Amino acid sequence: MAQVTKSDAEWRAQLSDEEYYVTRQAGTERPFSHPGFPKEAGHFACICCGAPLFEQDAKFESHCGWPSFSAPGGEIDEHHDTTHGMVRTEVRCHNCDAHLGHVFPDGPPPTGLRYCINGVAIEFVPAQEG
Ligand SMILES: [Zn+2]
Numbered sequence: 001m002a003q004v005t006k007s008d009a010e011w012r013a014q015l016s017d018e019e020y021y022v023t024r025q026a027g028t029e030r031p032f033s034h035p036g037f038p039k040e041a042g043h044f045a046c047i048c049c050g051a052p053l054f055e056q057d058a059k060f061e062s063h064c065g066w067p068s069f070s071a072p073g074g075e076i077d078e079h080h081d082t083t084h085g086m087v088r089t090e091v092r093c094h095n096c097d098a099h100l101g102h103v104f105p106d107g108p109p110p111t112g113l114r115y116c117i118n119g120v121a122i123e124f125v126p127a128q129e130g
Pocket residue numbers: 046047048049050051093094095096097098
């Protein structure tokens with residue numbers, strides 16, 4: 001179960017409209033709306049609770065329009081998702097149950113997985129010096 005639980009009103013107060021729509025209502029941002037993530041060392045954290053979710057090293061350019069990772073770098077939950085007439089695997093933050101995106105079996109080796117994540121659901125955290 002999620003470690004962080006907040007009411008809808010609390011999430012609404014904390015998040016922007018788009019962040020709330022994507023993470024709490026399982027929405028999807030428009031493709032190519034977050035192309036500018038830094039390439040320096042660091043990791044990507046949940047926009048809702050700050051839990052580390054993906055490592056910079058696992059990020060790759062999939063040209064699909066959303067940030068893509070070949071493996072999770074933190075605790076995530078995967079759920080069977082049959083909405084929109086498709087069978088997909090939904091990815092959620094284990095810590096707060098935020099919707100992040102979906103995982104597809106067409107990624108690069110060695111995992112062969114593509115974690116297709118909404119840019120608005122994650123924030124970049126630079127690596128600490130030293
Ligand atoms: Zn979270």
